[in-house]
Amino acid sequence: MNNIVKVENLVKCYGSGENLVKAVDHTNLEIERGKFTAIIGRSGSGKSTLLHLLGGLDRPDSGKVFIEDKDMYDLKGDDLAAFRREKIGFIFQDYNLIPSLTVWENVVLPLGLAEKKIREEKVMDILNKIGMKDKKDSLPATLSGGQKQRCAIARALVSSPAIILADEPTGNLDSQTELEVMDILKKCVQDFGQTLIMITHDEVIAQMADVVILIEDGKVVRKS
Amino acid sequence: MKMVKRIAIQNIKYYKSKNFLIGIAVFLTTLLLFLVPTIGKDMIESQFAATNEIYPSYHALLRDVDGDMVEKLSVYHGIETWGLRSDAALVSANNAQIILLYMDEKGFELNNQKLSEGTLPVKENEIVVSRGVLSALGQEAKTGDTITIPYQVNHDGALDYVKEKPFVITGFLESPTENNTQNNSNALYPALISKEFLEHEVSPEEIRYRFFLRVDTKEHTTTDEIKKQIHAIGESLHISENDIRINDDYLLANYVDPVFVPVIAIIMCIIVFAGVITIYSIYYVGISDRVREYGKLKAMGASKKQLKNMVLLEGMFVAGIFIPAGLIVGTLLTKGIFTLFFKLVGNKNIMMETITQLVQSGKVSLYHLPIYVLAVLVAFLTVRLGLQKPIRVVSKITDMEAIRYQGEDEKKKKGKAWRKSYKEVSVFRLAKIYLAGKKKNVFITVAAMSATGIFVMVVATVLSCANPKESAASSILGQYKITLHVESDNKEHPERKWNNIIKNNPLTEDLKQEILNIDGITDISCFLEGYATVDIYQDVDTYCISGVPDEHMEQLLDGIIEGNVSYEDLQRGDVCIMDKNMLYWYPDIHLGDTLKFCFLDEGNHSVDVKVAAIGDYDSGFNNYNYFLMGTRGLENICPGELNGRFTVFAEEDYNPNVEAAIKQIIGKSDLLLLETWKEQYDIWKSALLITNAAAYAFLGILGMICVMNMVNTMIHSVHLRRREMGMMQALGMTQRQLVKMLVMEGLFYTAGTLILSVGGGSLLGYPVYLKVRELGGFNIRTYHYPFAAAVAVSLILLAIQLLLAVGLGRFVKKDSLIERIRYSE
Secondary structure, three states: OOEEEEEEEEEEEEOOHHHOEEEEEEEEEEEEOOOEEEEEEOOOOOHHHHHHHHOOOOOOOEEEEEEOOEEHHHOOHHHHHHHHHHHEEEEOOOOOOOOOOOHHHHHHHHHHHOOOOOOHHHHHHHHHHOOOHHHOOEOHHHOOHHHHHHHHHHHHHHOOOOEEEEEOOOOOOOHHHHHHHHHHHHHHHHHHOOEEEEEOOOHHHHHHOOEEEEEEOOEEEEEO | OHHHHHHHHHHHHHOHHHHHHHHHHHHHHHHHHHHHHHHHHHHHHHHHHHHHHHOOOOOEEEEEEOHHHHHHHHOOOOEEEEEEEEEEEEEEEOOEEEEEEEEOHHHHHHOOOEEEEEOOOOOOOEEEEOHHHHHHHOOOOOOOOEEEEEEEEEEOOEEEEEEEEEEEEEEEEEOOOHHHHOOOOOOEEEEEEOHHHHHHHOOOOOOOEEEEEEEOOOOOOOHHHHHHHHHHHHHHOOOOHHHEEEOHHHHHHOOOOOOHHHHHHHHHHHHHHHHHHHHHHHHHOOHHHHHHHHHHHHHOOOOHHHHHHHHHHHHHHHHHHHHHHHHHHHHHHHHHHHHHHHHHHOOOOHHHHHHHHHHHOOOOOOOOHHHHHHHHHHHHHHHHHHHHHHHHHHHHOOHHHHHHOOHHHHHHHHHOOEOOOOOOOOHHHHHHHHHHOOHHHHHHHHHHHHHHHHHHHHHHHHHHHOOHHHHHHHHOOOOEEEEEOOOOOOOOOHHHOHHHHOOOOOOOHHHHHHHHOOOOEEEEEEEEEEEEEEEEOOEEEEEEEEEEOHHHHHHHHHOEEEEOOOHHHHOOOOEEEEEOOHHHHOOOOOOOOEEEEEEOOOOOOEEEEEEEEEEOOOHHHHOOOOEEEEHHHHHHHOOOOOEEEEEEEEOOOOOHHHHHHHHHHHOOOOOEEEEEHHHHHHHHHHHHHHHHHHHHHHHHHHHHHHHHHHHHHHHHHHHHOHHHHHHHHHOOOOHHHHHHHHHHHHHHHHHHHHHHHHHHHHHHHHHHHHHHHHHOHHHOOOOOOOHHHHHHHHHHHHHHHHHHHHHHHHHHHOOOHHHHHHOOO
């Protein structure tokens, strides 16, 4: 097995005393490289917390997260940021585009932050794939929800990270756009050989995944 | 109203960082509004109090006044208070003289006399003496004892036969110098006798008084007005000018520059301006959020008045907390500032020593209730003015507009669907793109800060041009100046009269040689002087024409700013150069006008002299003589020994041995006075040190008020973009890159402010320097660019901006990345 992510005994709690909530409770998990993994579960089951811990956006109380055999939480501060930049791309439900930047600038932002040379053809190729070539100079405020999410997908793909973490990327979209976005995502993952880990509530989307992980009360209860 | 109040209080809590910044601006504004007039008033009042302690407090004394005139004067409108003195007899004893004089209570008070014990004499045989008097009489006595005194009454201008009379001592005069006069031969002591004694010994028609008076200072507030009123009194009652003695020492020590109050008012206006623009711009940045919020309230039924009151109350609550804080800190600082001021001055003269004692003993209060009231009112007014625009915005907006309100920048942006993308995005470009989208905020912040910055640079330019060495060099030519003690109306010293001096002038060639022989003296120039009355447009006044020696003729000619005159012309005596200062008093004098000079010599002869040129000279060069010509020119038109001033040049600016040697030589004559470069240097150094300290402290606080703008704008921008910044960090922006981006943004404010402040301030500073130079402020002559101030302002702004960026970077880091990404305004 070629695992890209390995989670060992991961714990994350919120609150204290009587209000203590174990969002991730001694979770162990392995995710295969190049596959589309969907994480499903009820609201408050801890799936988003798990995704954030996988992406290094939050720090666990205990346990380890290995990305390509590197313990991510061994890293701190700017090293962690650089690692994240290198290895992980994010797609959020509410897009999180930078409002003052154009579509092009939003897409190339991870490369700019990594101080990498921008290959215009590659960026144009991605924009072309997601159907945003004509909108490259548009500002986010003028885009529809679907266009914004496409832009966010392009941004996640542009630096060719090994893993793409998507937190309900179609949650704010209508069903038609949802399918279009999923189609783009799957296609891109296939074309660029990336690992997609996605949280979703949607059974239909979960069925598109290669692997489905069910989370309940912070624990992995099923993997299929 | 209750609900309005509650919402206003909730808003203070919700917008606590913004209100805290406004609070700091209000606090600093109040502090300055309190300190500036308080320190100004303290300076004046302590100076007045010390003057009243040191000098007799009458404005003038009228001599040879008889009883009838006393009656007329006592009812004269415009005389505030008056007192009398009359000299009855003289006592000659052991090489000392004692004047038996009568003084009424007011005269005693106006002469600043005090009794160390006892009471003033009332009966004919009562007397008040001093220890000096008893010592001169060779007697010992205490209050209540009887002493016998031999005296000569003054009859018909001559002393009568000696009489002897026993006197009962009713009190002792307090005299600070009495201990020093114990062994002083030819000392003159006063002893006070009663009115009964005076009237018994001198017939009423022979009694002559000295009438001490103070004019009404409510009607005549300036020194010049007081002097004019005194002369008007003399003229209306036909009192000879020779019998009017103005108490110049007192009036000069009490002199308040008439521009003092307007200057304080202007400074307060500047403070209010800085406060208003700061409060306004702090409110303005982020007003869209506030308007949206007020719009929701309006949609729920709040009236315009209620919305206005909410904004007003919020501002006034903040002011209600920070204005008292400013007053408390101001009160605590006042004494410290005053003490520091005296430390800087160094207690070098009796005036300063007296002020220090008065302040330390609490006899002079440093705190004034009207100033507290004024500071509070003006501070509230400042806040009210600062809130004017936000109140207007809130009250004008309609319900739907309010909810949709996004500020002008956003409105514009909405209409703009796209712009040309940058091919690459760097940290620098991110900052640039953000600032380009916030043009109005950036403009308001930079403009508000630059207004103060320009003011700082202009003041710094003037202060940097004021250099104690240069000011001293402008005040005195060479290192030592030996002048004559000339007095025209001192009957005690007729030898000081100019027409007596020119018959036996102590500034001789021998004296010059003697001084030249001192080791370290390199040269001496002799300037001639000729005193004359000049009839200028029916205004007759006394002036002195200066005869400039050959070795300084080049400097004289170089100083010409209008007209043309040659070296040879100036040696004839029929043309002169007039200093431009004369134009201040007589703006109608023109080049080519002929003035009639009536010289104060034996013959009082008149000469017509044409103003051939107008020049601009240092007081060190012209010695305050505003008509100048060559020495031979002056000799041609004015007879006598005209040597008026020796300017002495030495190898070193200051050498105590040289000074002591000169003092020893000139000490042989009572008519010679010495001024040194060192004295001038010390005076200027102390004055400039105080001015610099006060000015920079003021500018520093003013600068801090305006820096609140930048702090607010940057905090606001970070606050609004917490989510955006979190997202950038999720995409791989390092903490270093985040701080770098904030530094870049801050740098733009700093650079904008510096370019406008340093550029605009430098451009504006030069004409202001020229104006101050023209007005003679600080004796400045040479322009010096304020490099130190420019560097200091730049470094301080950069440091604040860097600290702010790092601090904000840490503030952002306080929340976890996921908290920031989830953060919703």
